[in-house]
Amino acid sequence: MLKNAERIRSGWPRGDVDNLAKSTLDAMTQAGVWVDDEQVVGVRCTKKYCEINETRVIYGAMKRCT
Template sequence: MLGHDPWAAHRVHLFVPGKPAPQGSKRHVGNGVMVESSKAVRPWREDIRQALLAEHDNAHPLAGPLAVTIQFVMPRPKSHYRTGRNAERLRDNAPRLPAGKPDIDKLARAVLDAIGSAHVWQDDAQVVNLHATKIYQALDEKPGAWIEITSLEQAG
């Protein structure tokens, strides 16, 4: 069939608004109990999990090899904006790409953990292709993350 995408039924694509939070290290608090060092990661992962539960039938986890693409839309610091009556405009020298913290691998780890907790896949070892980028939000964008999970096995 012309224009038929054999992977279309096995793709999850969504935007999760919010401030992306990195999956930090865990710290030991005693009696074998480990807690997240970042207080922001738990609510961020829960936002992702809830968005995925609304988007994907978690009764049927994706099987086989998977590709995950994540674009983090990071909030801009106030120093990127002009002042006074032009406070809603970006400075001419405001960068488009956030080359500082948080680390992209820790941001991606938080998303992958949230995807696993939503039972979108059987095991995160199924991810054979991971692509992640960070950008600063444009004036008309909200911070958050675009997430796409694609099955790499064609339907019969």
């Protein structure tokens, strides 16, 4: 396992998890996915530090309620 200082120096992922979620929601609003991100009723976010040479995978899912 990497020490926290080594993980932080790696530069990824940076920022508070709530700010990472906010930037994603803002980008989706700009892309026209919805009119305003106030329409989002739930978000689940986690942040994980990768080990050296570990593959980074980012994924998400959305469900439209009608």
